[in-house]
Amino acid sequence: MVAVSLPFVGVAAVVGLLVAAIQAASQIQDPTIAHLPRLLAVVAALVALGPWAGHQVAVFAERMLLLAH
Numbered sequence: 001m002v003a004v005s006l007p008f009v010g011v012a013a014v015v016g017l018l019v020a021a022i023q024a025a026s027q028i029q030d031p032t033i034a035h036l037p038r039l040l041a042v043v044a045a046l047v048a049l050g051p052w053a054g055h056q057v058a059v060f061a062e063r064m065l066l067l068a069h
Helices: 002-026 031-068
Strands: none
Touching: 002 031
16 A cells, blocks of 8 residues: 555655755745645646556455455
8 A cells, every 4th residue: 555655755755855945045944835836746646646546445445355255
């Protein structure tokens, strides 16, 4: 299940690093500025990768339910 969440966490981390670099270069140190780009990037990743993630979770749930019998 880590493989399902990894793309979303990765997107958030990369965008956070980019925003931090821009903040450091521009000397704007407002902590709230980093939240909106990260949120938008994660939502875009959810829209783009949501069907794949849902399929992976459904396959995992099916395997677990079949093993429970």
